[in-house]
Amino acid sequence: MNITTVYMAGAVIAAVLAAPLAQAATAQEKGILRVCADPNSMPFSNAQAEGLENRIARLMAEDFGWKAEFYYFPQRMAFFRNTLRKKAENGEDGYVCDLATSSAPEAEGAVATKAYYTSTWTMVFRAGEGLDQVRQPDDLLKLPKDKLAKLRFGVFPASPGADWVFRNGFENQMVPYQQMLGDPSSYPGQIVDTALTRGDIDVAFVWGPIGSYHARQSKPVKMRVVPMVPDAETVTDFSIAMAVRFREPDWKAKVEDFLARRKTDIDKILSDYGVPLVAKDGSVLIGGERFERPKSGGTGH
């Protein structure tokens, strides 16, 4: 299976046959919020618990009067099966963790909560190299032909960036990168951290929270981040939810209640990490700078 997935692709028969007879309430009864997260996926989470999801999880634990603990596994294929749906060992009841702090709004192999933010794909490039007037991808088309013809575009397969590159006939200037690698020390932000910094590429098309965070982290090379613009053919905006196991509606409701009640605090955390946020009118806020855009008509929400 490549570009496509199957319903429940995260679930193998192991998880099925080991039917969850008991609600995984054990840790929760003990007042422990066990969070499933990636050990190396900034700005979202890392093993030092420095990411925005780590912080939101700690806020949730505090809100519940609990303690947050993290169970880390690289977020690749079958993440839910190896985290949310993995039975605890060493004689413990329940599962290794009970809440995934990020998920697509329709989870595969788990149940998504209501979304807690909407961001957009972005374009990141080095500042001061003649692209500073660019405020959206199509502005690149206005560049002098010789300048435009020299640009190298870094894209991930199946991403909106790849769509833009193909639609505008820049496939020979495209440098493909993989969304996920086998190496747990790799992370998608390397398209900015490494490829863009080093000059392998001139423009990186990257999911906003990742692009914006790594652009801000880049000290020696100053970076610009501008949002992509959705249209009839390309979805650029996506909402991010959390996820719980099937058949745990009470737990899901408790998480959703927190996400709604503490929205202001959550938004503050998101902005601390420079997450581009899409407003209802379609405009995008990136680090205090507003980009006006048409409202998204896609199904990313």
Place this chain on the structure above:
Amino acid sequence: MAVKNLWPVVALAVAAPSAALANADLAKLMADSKNWAAPSGDFKNHRHTKLTQINKSNVNKLQVAWTFSTGVLRGHEGGPLVIGDTLYVHSAFPNKVFAINLADQTIKWKYEPKQDPSVIPVMCCDTVNRGLAYGEGKILLQQADTTLVALDAKSGKVVWSVKNGDPKVGQTNTNAPHVFKDKVFTGISGGEFGVRGWMAAYNLKDGKLAWKGYSMGPDSDMLMDPATSMTWTDGKMAPVGKDSSLKTWKGDQWKIGGGTTWGWFSYDPDLNAMYYGNGNPSTWNPKQRPGDNKWSMSLFSRDVDTGKVNWVYQMTPHDEWDFDGVNEVPLFEANGRKLLAHFDRNGFAYTLDRKTGELLVAEKYDPAVNWATHVDKKTGRPQVVSKYSTAQNGEDVNTKGICPAALGTKDQQPAAYDPNSGLFLVPTNHVCMDYEPFRVEYTAGQPYVGATLAMFPAPNSHGGMGNFIAWDPIKGKIVWSIPEKFSVWSGAMTTATGLAFYGTLDARLKAVDIKAGKVVWTSPKLPSGVIGNVHSWEFGGKQYVGILTGIGGWAGIGLAAGLEKDSDGLGAVGGYKELAKYTDLGGTLMVFALAN
């Protein structure tokens, strides 16, 4: 169409035995059906035994002779080897190997590789392993972490070990290695990680890489000779020409182009050629990779010594459905012609001239197949039905009722050939899908638009998800078809006494009378569902039939997946719950023999 026109009688040249010593040794072991000396029994991948002790009239007296647990719960594909008085069986990840003394079933030696724990994210999915190979006193194991290791068949000690790939860039292995001539052949998995597939040949003697031919890219990477590597073109074979792969990709996207190689390989010593198929064009959305995406989804014939492509044939240009082309390529002869058969995931069964690469037959081997009306014989291209084309329908349309589903009319579970009737006995899926675009994928912190498949039993049929069929590879017709409740995910085996064996996901071993097309024996309940392959051997004057049981892998995911549309929870719907009612996990070798 007159069959005789299709089959001009060509006298077979009597080739001088050109094989190296190792090859002769292995060929001799294979010729004696007391052994099962290769993953598919022989170089041709017939999965056939000449042993005759078990026949139609006594097959119902089969009893369990002994059993052996691998101690591993993940899905067990493939099957053991038998060389003389020793049986060699592998397990799913962590890929243990046991050498079992057939005289008393004690363990002669055991090998358990230490695989790099840092590759857990790529190993996370149900890591099957399709078995071992034998050659020159060595047992070859292709580990999941891409390490290819040669073990001393007597002691289990490592003779040599080589890294075939790098898990850190998503490369893993599930295929069985194959020994042909003086080389070990292995492929690569990891299409989900954008891996560009290859076929590699290592020297059996010392593990040194002899050659490596990629699935796509520049001619030099592919070991393609623009002038002498041939392909089916306008009704005849013609040279592929320069950059035949690069021309069908945009920019550098071939570098992560897929076409992985995790199936079964076959070998013709006289032609000095080896045969295999490769997988789909990687992680690009179909609309982002306009063109044929050559040479993904293709059958290859390569020179065993140099790897040079003799000929190549693409089954599914511009794949929109995930119809990997990795399935086995069994070799056979008919009407004096050297042929091969291939039962593709795309639902068409192909017969080609294996010497020239000419396309002879391409017909549906499940009547449910609907995504293409037929394969045009002149161009060799499937004639795609617009309403089942996910690309033609566009990304905002839910393409419904595509048959077969992505797991194909058949996946890797290999068919068996019956040289007596000239028929193939084929384990199949009978599953269709709805292809739903605009499903948000979320991978490594990045959301993007992908597609989702919902799978279900072929409509207006028997309601089951599988068939076990007999196929006439010359006429291109189904001779008979036995309906099965679940997909038949077990490699078949035929006997010289006119029987075919296969295992089922609901944990039975069955024997079929090939002539009558009737099940004549069903085993008692097995410890777990079968995704492994049936094989046979003789020891101490007795014929045995073995089957590796242990459900999991794609079969588990596929079945479960398709029938779980209800987000309310597990087991709420149909087949998913059904299968759970029949079986649970666990790798066990089951061995049957006639009662004394």
